[in-house]
Amino acid sequence: MRIKDQLRFVRQNMKKNKTRIFMTVLATAIGCAFLIVLASIGFGLQESIVKEITEDRAVTEIEVHGKNNDDDYQPITDKEVSELEGIKNVKAVTRHQNLQQGASYTISQYQSGGAQTVVTDFPSEVRSGFKLSDGRLPKKENEIIVGYDFVNGLEPVGTKPDDLYGKDGAVNQKYRYKENLIGKTIQMKVVQNENGKEEEKVIPLTVVGIGQDPGKKWVMNQNVFISSQVLSQIEQFTGTEKGAVRSGDSAEDLSPQDQNTYDEIKVYADNVEDVNGIVDQLDKKQYLSYSIVSELKQINMVFNVLKVGLILVGTIAIVIASIGIYNTMTMAVTERSPDIGIMKAIGANPKTIKRIFLLESSYIAIMGAIVGTVVAYIVSFGVNLALPPILAKVFNQDLPANLMFSYIPWILPIICIAICFLVTIASGMRPATRATKVDVLKALRREV
Structure with a gap:
């Protein structure tokens, strides 16, 4: 069975259970959006603080x-x-x-x-x-x-x-x-x-x-x-x-x-890449020096720890969504046991059957991740647009002009999609393995 045929078979099966698939994709999308928006807070605050510091002084300058x-x-x-x-x-x-x-x-x-x-x-x-x-x-x-x-x-x-x-x-x-x-x-x-x-x-x-x-x-x-x-x-x-x-x-x-x-x-x-090398030489020559790059290194370290923590917290939402994926795939194995029995009866390789169910769980993960990423960008834009004036009015104080509460770099959606894909594959692995163990005779009698 070619990959092309396997993909067509997966899409046909997903269309039969649109409501259940939709709810599973929705849960996955919410988990991905939550992860991206939560982590974007760390990226946004880092971007604002670093920008404010580098605007005041040249990054290639060493005092x-x-x-x-x-x-x-x-x-x-x-x-x-x-x-x-x-x-x-x-x-x-x-x-x-x-x-x-x-x-x-x-x-x-x-x-x-x-x-x-x-x-x-x-x-x-x-x-x-x-x-x-x-x-x-x-x-x-x-x-x-x-x-x-x-x-x-x-x-x-x-x-x-x-x-x-x-x-x-x-x-x-x-x-x-x-x-x-x-x-x-x-x-x-x-x-x-x-x-x-x-x-x-x-x-x-x-x-x-x-x-x-x-x-x-x-x-x-x-x-x-x-x-x-x-x-x-x-x-x-x-x-x-x-x-x-x-x-x-x-x-x-x-x-x-x-x-x-x-x-x-x-x-x-x-250029900025040469600053650390020059600072090291100044230290060797016993000069008392200060560079903003050294300060930024410490700031970035703190924010990197914060971002990792926020990503881990956001991953919990995806793990929760994976329970829905596990449930969906388990029900799919149960409902499609006759189809599995037919495939095994005509000589389908167990690896092929397992791959079909993993492809279906991967489809759910990718659709959920894409929808969640789009939603996260919309939420991020709305937060940056609406939150500063609201906070300024509530606290009766002007906020910095370049303050960003949320910033989504291109690497963040990639990290989210990768986490979502791995969690989804893990949650779909057991149902897919179970599908390969379905008895042909029992499956054709519609019993599992």
Whole structure:
């Protein structure tokens, strides 16, 4: 008996008991849908959390906080920067020196006192992905780049109305500086205490570029990027490293160092696959580093355990559905004993008879799994569409924009179908084996 004939025979027998087969398929579909939807919660929460983390920081970024030299903390200098740039698969090493005082910036009748002043190496910044929204990179020592939100922090000099600042911390639109900053001269003012008296120095700087929009409402970039030559002018005026303001008359511990030390170092890998290898090399060289990939590895481990647990719980529903399949196949063997007797009488192989009943149980499993998968996708879509606004209204709190309660990757239906198929085959094995043992004479007398 060919496979084609066996399949046709199975379909004919299933049509004879449509109601029973329908109810069995329905139970299997419910079990599969329950498994997929339940496991999709773990996948959805993982997707939301990982996405939120990776949106805040680049996944190829590695923060280096210093070097542990014989249990003694050592700041990063140009020597270490060269060593970091020499590591295989490192695309760029950005380094920042932060001005150790809050410099104020004035343009026309506007001023900003909340900007962070930074010295950086622009070639390495460009290699790491730094972009401008307007203007160009500095070419002269008195040329600067400002952050995208720098202009939003400029406020009118000498005015402090109650509605000056908005909820986001920026100056309200009606009080903002309206002109284009490109090409404008800004006066930078730094101070130092000398013999109990505050002295100040004003340095004119020209804005030639504006940084790219961070793209996130909660992130404000008001940095001012100055050249190392301007920082040298500030250090000569203050007599301290990075323009630190003295708290007293002594400046011994604050005097400028012979070599540059950096406050913020970031190493960028060529791609995310290279991050772990670079981190391992940094650890061997005793660098103190942190990578988001390491954090994601721990997060993924927790969620993998959660997903396995949810899949096991969902499998219980399929196991319960398999009881119905077992019952259906047992009744099928009983009802079709005359057909089994005829097949055995004309010389049908017991393996063929067994295969026919296993094919029928497999049909039920596949139909149930397909229907259950479709239902699971519909439920998942409905949950993600309806649940966030409901929860936001109930708890009177805005939920994260990218929050997903349910996410079904392509691997999840495959896992469900595989589990359903194995459970179904197991539940149909005994009735199929029983069918091969039916006595021909008794079967033809319609007795089992």
